[in-house]
Amino acid sequence: MGKKQKDKIVLPPDLPPEIPDDEVEVSDEDLQFVNENRGYASLFSTLDTQSITKHVTRVADAKDDALEKLYEKRLRKNALKKEKEETGIQVDRVDALPIKSLDGQLYYRTAAKAESQNGPSEEETGEDGNDDKGLVKLTKAEKRAKLKKLRKEGKKQGKEVPKEEVEQTPQSAVLAEVKEDLTTEEAFESKKSKLAELGNALLTDPESNIKFLKDMVQICRDNDPTIVKLGLLSLLAVFKDIIPGYRIRLPTEKELEMKVSKTVRKMRYYESTLLSSYKAYLQRLMYLEKKPLFQLVAVRCICTLLDAHPHFNFKENLLDATIRNISSTNEAIRKLCCSTVKSLFTNEGKHGGESTVEAVRLIADLVKANNCQLHPDSIEVFLSLSFDEDLGKPEKNDEDQKFKNKKNKKRKNMEGLNQLPDNDRKRSRLESNSKTKEEVEAEYKAASFTLDVAERRQMQSETLSAVFETYFRILKHTMHSIATRPEVNTGALSATVEPHPLFAPCLKGLGKFSHLIDLDFMGDLMNHLKVLASGGSNSGNSSEKCPKVLTVTERLQCCIVAFKVMRNNLDALNVDLQDFFVHLYNLIMEYRPGRDQGEVLAEALKIMLCEDKQHDMQKTAAFIKRLATLSLCYGSAESMAALVTVKHLLQKNVKCRNLLENDTGGGSVSGTIPKYLPYSMDPNLSGALASVLWELNLLSKHYHPSISTMAAGISSMNVAQNQVILSKTSPTQALKEMSLDQELTSPQHNGTIKLNNKKRRTNDPAVSPSPSSTSVASSSFDEDELRKKLGSHFMLLRDIRENGRLRKQLDKTTLSLQLYEQYKKQKQRSKPKKKAIA
């Protein structure tokens, strides 16, 4: 801030507006002066106006080096400003839409920019960056010092400017402008410094300086948006510090009438002033929050206040404002609100849980009001809710208490029995004793912030019901949108797809809190999930034509959630979720490696196939066959996950190893379906047991070494009968490892090493339970050795090739020699013939 001012001082004022010579007014005094001293005026005749103007555009009295530095600085600052503008949160582009001229240049409304750029960004970051009292003070002190310096320099400039003024009168206009600028700036500075002083005083001694709060609130009503912002932020800092750790209850009239001591009166005055100015501040915030220019600042203030003091008066209003902005289109505001709500949920100790209930209910209402069309973030905050498990089991506690009570009663009775012969006085004293004890207990309870268990339980159940209400509403809404879609489609082909942005976080939340769902809801929930997992395809043939509304990932997530819900609520009953298996079976087919998330698929495989205890033989075989088939065309990570699942299933289900045998038909186990139907929709009816897992043979030639070894291991499973150890790797793990692998395996041998490790790990985990550090060491060792071996191998190969080449050459030369010899012989033979002829 100060630096910028300095720049302004040293750098020249803008050139004066061009005024034709005849319009220039020359004062009488000047005329007289010139007339009297003609000698002086001689310099005017030699005056080079051009050079002067040039000179003025540069700076009169400054060294060139310094000047250059200054310009450099300014350039840098401009660049920085631009950067800030691009990344920054401050500039309201909406307010300053650029104007495009005819020649295609963009003109920004500079006034707006200057306004928002002028200082506050630095100021703000300074303000909320250092929450410490000390740091705030420091910045303020600095500010004041700079202000003083600034004024001094301003005066200096004032002195400097007249020097030129003597020569060029038209610059008076400029001077006026500059002065005006200075006065506004001064006003701005003075206001700022006043704010700083007030804030400082409040922070140092809030009790005695409490009345300053009103002044500060008054400053916030200023016309200058920058000042308003500064005021809001400094008030925020002040309030954050001085708000007490309890709720303020204003004294009733009766209490006011009572005579009180001086300190109490002072305290009352302090509290009432604090509260009233806090109220005024909040009202101002609420008002400004609706204005786009101030929205971010206001929301930041609201969020910070709520985060710091969720127990204080008017927290409902704060909460209301926060939740209202939770699905704002502005990213920064949304993030702020979300993080505030999250911290509300996680730090329940600060407000005793009341705000949690309130916030959750408000979000539920918001979802209801907006018909589930919100940003996913607004629901995702639920994930940070935490529910106390022990509160869910209140019986035990009660029983304990009952037991205790019984004991007490017994003892009392005993005592009573013992004391029956005693006189009445003693008994009355005992009674009074117990009475006082009860009173004390009640008072203690009221005084201490710890809530009753029952109360907390009630609050939790309220929260839960609101959360689940929201979730079910979203599910229903999604259902509805799916159900209505086919009808719409028949009417118009280009029906608008109603988005369901909240669906994914909703499923996530359901998965997380699945253990808390009431059993009564479960049936409905499962039915809903089933329809959603099927992607609405069971509503008739018409919908099969239209593209599925939900993505494969979402439908897979539905299956996963259903399984989680079932598993978490499964006490004694082992329920087989057949329909979801059917959906999964079909979804595996629809999965596309690039489009859908591999992690979700892997998780579905893990939860549904690997962790479930028993399966039908037919179903298992069908899944094995389909996974093996599709792992041929998946990416290596997904196919690794699929293969891990296949291995797991084969290890568990001995009968399914028939698939590994080399004859089709399946024999007696194949059931009523004598032929494999690859396109069957139902895993139970696919007749997979009648097929052979020929895919493994192909996969054992996979380009990725670990997949090929995995496939080979599976196909040799039947031979190695004694292999009982279940591999520990889950599909998700395998997927993760492989996707990491893919990033890492640029050098080829790296992969082979991994493969070695993996092989060792999966095949006999009992033998090598070596800690990771040693395995790492061994792997590095392996690498060296491998490199050596590979080197020697290639040397050998090259030798062999060289050898071959040499041999070929030898053959050639011998052949040519032989030919030559033959030729010679022929020659010799022909010579005698010639001779004979001759």
Added chain:
Amino acid sequence: MRPLDEKETTAVFEKLFKFVGNNLKNIVENPSHEGPDPNPGRYCFRLHKNKIYYASESLVKRATNVARPNLVSLGTCIGKYTHGGNFHLTVQALNLLAANAKHKVWLKPQSEMSFLYGNHVLKSALGRITENIAPGDGVVVFSMADVPLGFGVAAKSTQDCRKLDPNGIVVLHQADVGEYLRMEDEL
């Protein structure tokens, strides 16, 4: 031996539908590979002496050569008409039902015998149960090793089963493989 008339067909199909749901289509359209015909035929239902048989077309064609009094059985007997005119599935239909069953119940090993002696399935015997069974649905009973043991009618929905006390009846007994020994003469 004659094909079923309309009333009989609906009766049989309704009964089967309770157990197999939409897989009924599978039962009817299942291609048969019996006989020397190169193109597979279908299976069909035939009524013979109050019993309903499920047999392949080629078999039915050949069975016409046998005089009605002399024909004892053909294909798979799946049920019979009682004297009262009701249709009952018999235990021989179990294979057909088990392959296409919609609702299944798996029994714990220790309670298999109890079911095979003709008792109902109790909550305590449940090893596993498919989701959303409604009361009145047909349920096929399996052992934990996926061997079909019999079938029955659900007395309680899956949801209710959770809250049921261990001695509550979940599946009402209709037929079990123990009948092959107990009622050898009648079958």
